[in-house]
Amino acid sequence: MSFEADAAVYDRFVGRYAPQLSAALIEVAGVGVGERVLDVGCGPGGLTRVLAELVGAERVAAVDPSTSFVEACRARVPGADVRIGAAEALPFDTATFDVVLSQLVVNFMRDADAGVAEMRRAAREGGRVASCVWDYAEGMTMLRAFWDGAIDIDPAAPDEGRTMRYCSEAGLGELWRRAGLRDVETGALDVEAWYEDFDDYWVPFTAGVGPAGSYCASLDGERQEALRLAVFRRLGEPQGSFTLPARAWYARGRVPGVTA
Numbered sequence: 001m002s003f004e005a006d007a008a009v010y011d012r013f014v015g016r017y018a019p020q021l022s023a024a025l026i027e028v029a030g031v032g033v034g035e036r037v038l039d040v041g042c043g044p045g046g047l048t049r050v051l052a053e054l055v056g057a058e059r060v061a062a063v064d065p066s067t068s069f070v071e072a073c074r075a076r077v078p079g080a081d082v083r084i085g086a087a088e089a090l091p092f093d094t095a096t097f098d099v100v101l102s103q104l105v106v107n108f109m110r111d112a113d114a115g116v117a118e119m120r121r122a123a124r125e126g127g128r129v130a131s132c133v134w135d136y137a138e139g140m141t142m143l144r145a146f147w148d149g150a151i152d153i154d155p156a157a158p159d160e161g162r163t164m165r166y167c168s169e170a171g172l173g174e175l176w177r178r179a180g181l182r183d184v185e186t187g188a189l190d191v192e193a194w195y196e197d198f199d200d201y202w203v204p205f206t207a208g209v210g211p212a213g214s215y216c217a218s219l220d221g222e223r224q225e226a227l228r229l230a231v232f233r234r235l236g237e238p239q240g241s242f243t244l245p246a247r248a249w250y251a252r253g254r255v256p257g258v259t260a
């Protein structure tokens with residue numbers, strides 16, 4: 001999966017939702033001033049930056065396997081400890097953090113159970129582990145419209161609502177319980193993003209980032225134009241600016257041990 005991407009391209013693509021989504025995830029995880037936090041699968045640093053504004057960059061660590069995203073995150077959040085690595089083998093000591101988060105990452109882990117077990121290991125006893133994933137099947141309008149348009153021209157298109165293992169509230173909660181986390185709670189995070197016009201929405205798909213971008217960029221010119229028109233129709237043929245709602249599911253839990 002292509003996440004060796006230019007950070008500015010990612011910002012115009014899914015990164016557009018990061019500020020609102022990060023604030024919502026931080027709120028349900030209950031991150032407080034003075035806490036040490038880890039952002040797993042930080043990408044170019046959308047969540048890392050909001051965490052640093054809250055607790056101070058010196059209390060924030062982040063990790064991602066993409067070298068281009070790690071470089072961007074380091075530049076955007078000076079003072080944070082940003083490392084190259086994967087969730088399944090986190091390059092951090094055991095029981096280091098008060099809170100361990102990941103935003104839109106669980107579905108990209110090679111082994112999500114191993115990744116969440118590592119997130120738990122990196123958190124202290126009584127610490128929190130929380131994550132969110134898009135509601136690919138329904139509420140993430142930007143991607144839903146794209147895949148509905150793709151299916152219109154190719155019924156076998158690899159719709160993320162079908163291919164992503166963790167895109168339901170129940171599935172994410174089960175992953176958290178299997179990791180042995182306590183007091184597991186799940187729910188929805190509702191955010192939105194503004195687009196100047198349809199091109200502002202469409203052009204980032206053509207850059208090949210993530211599953212939808214990879215599919216779009218794999219099509220020849222004629223098929224890509226057919227897809228563009230199908231997605232335009234699915235969005236209701238917008239003229240001028242528009243806003244799209246997006247829903248993510250979250251799970252949060254507590255590492256067994258002390259309750260503080």
Ligand SMILES: C[S@@+](CC[C@H](N)C(=O)[O-])C[C@H]1O[C@@H](n2cnc3c(N)ncnc32)[C@H](O)[C@@H]1O
Binds near residue numbers: 014015041210
């Ligand atoms: C959709 S992006 C989310 C980035 C960022 N968390 C955000 O909210 O904008 C998915 C990220 O997961 C990273 N990733 C892929 N496989 C991973 C793994 N095994 N462990 C940790 N991160 C991974 C990718 O490099 C990419 O940065």
